[in-house]
Amino acid sequence: MVGYRGKLVYTVYRALTYGLSPLLYLHLQWRKLRGLEHPLRWQERLGRPSLSRPPGQLFWFHAVSLGEGMAAIPLIKYCVQRSPDTTILMTTTITSAFEVIKNRLPSGVIYQFAPFDTPAAMDAFLGSWKPNAIILMESELWPNLIMGASKNGIALALLNARMSEKSFNRWSGPVLLPLISLMLSQFSLIAPLSTMQAIRFQLLEAPPFIINFSGDLKYTVEEIGISEREVRSIEDLQLQLAHRQVWMASSIHKGEEEVVLGVHKVLVQMLPDMVTIIVPRYPHHGREIALELQKEGSNVALRSRHEKLMPGTNIYVVDTLGELKNLYRLSPIAVIGGSFLPGSAGHNISEAAAAGCAVLTGHNVGHFSHMVVEMQRLNPLSVLQVSGKSELEAALIKLFNDAKVLEARRLAAKQTFHALSSGVVADVWNLLDFHVFRRVF
Structure with a gap:
């Protein structure tokens, strides 16, 4: 019954975001005029890639802004070392994050702007890149992304998982709880930041066996080469x-x-x-x-x-x-x-x-x-x-x-x-390897 209600709420969300797509396009143009979107690569926000997908396995890492993106970089580097034949795609949302992170990533990593969570943009993005696994950072819980990944058989992980008290109260209401419960059930791994965060995800009906602690990736301050x-x-x-x-x-x-x-x-x-x-x-x-x-x-x-x-x-x-x-x-x-x-x-x-x-x-x-x-x-x-x-x-x-x-x-x-x-990146990798990557290889 809960699963049915969750699918019903998601159907309403998908219809609403589909209807709002023209307004979001106008909003994107307004942001571009104000310098808040990349002047040449803004169409990536609509799910239109500026590069072609290479053959082979592809893992998509997504972080909304600079802090989350910088925390993901050491793990991306570790992933490149441990799985050199896998292509890494990284996305962020904010232009300022893009300008800093693009010079910090290993060569060969593809960097794009993340698409809006509208049906057209997300379906186009997933259809173009066909990721084998998606690794989200912190609190990026977007229904069209998550349900689209599930529909296409793409493994999902949420690292440094957190949810503010305000977000928790909103999601735990009677209308949205079936939707968040459905979304969280699609994940193979949720690695919360703290015991309190783990409790919140459990109260939102995330399956207990997918919740595992690994340490905070924001401790992974690394030596970054500068010019x-x-x-x-x-x-x-x-x-x-x-x-x-x-x-x-x-x-x-x-x-x-x-x-x-x-x-x-x-x-x-x-x-x-x-x-x-x-x-x-x-x-x-x-x-x-x-x-x-x-x-x-x-x-x-x-x-x-x-x-x-x-x-x-x-x-x-x-x-x-x-x-x-x-x-x-x-x-x-x-x-x-x-x-x-x-x-x-x-x-x-x-x-x-x-x-x-x-x-x-x-x-x-x-x-x-x-x-x-x-x-x-x-x-x-x-x-x-x-x-x-x-x-x-x-x-x-x-x-x-x-x-x-x-x-x-x-x-x-x-x-x-x-x-x-000490050891945070290796611990996170081991969790990803056990819960996510083994589903792919």
């Missing part, structure tokens, strides 16, 4: 920061700059030669911050303009993408944004920990709460959570004034990261 020009740029900035006390506020969301700049004004009174590095989540926000500060008469250096940190310049704004991992190495302290305002969901803290930063974050960390809890459980000094401006200010003052405390937190973060990241 000679990028190396020189980082080294040049490192020289400019030499002999100056530094802290970084990374992945800052709109509104959080008020907290960061408020703390900066206090710290710079105590440490006149200090530098605050601000790395907003979105580059355009960085340019807005720099413009406002310049209007107030502050001296600001903007990274996209290659501006230097001159004497008297205490704020460095990074309005570029894809550099965060290397920038963490220039600062002993990293404050991770997206965590200081109500409703925020946090950001990945593992890159800062891997670089040996003392890691601070707010309390609004959403699905990254499992990462904070894991790290603090192994070593309470590895992550410090603070509430708002006053607590952040006090914590930074203590770190700047006590070298032993700073060094202890830096060492704790790095050691904890290494403990949690």
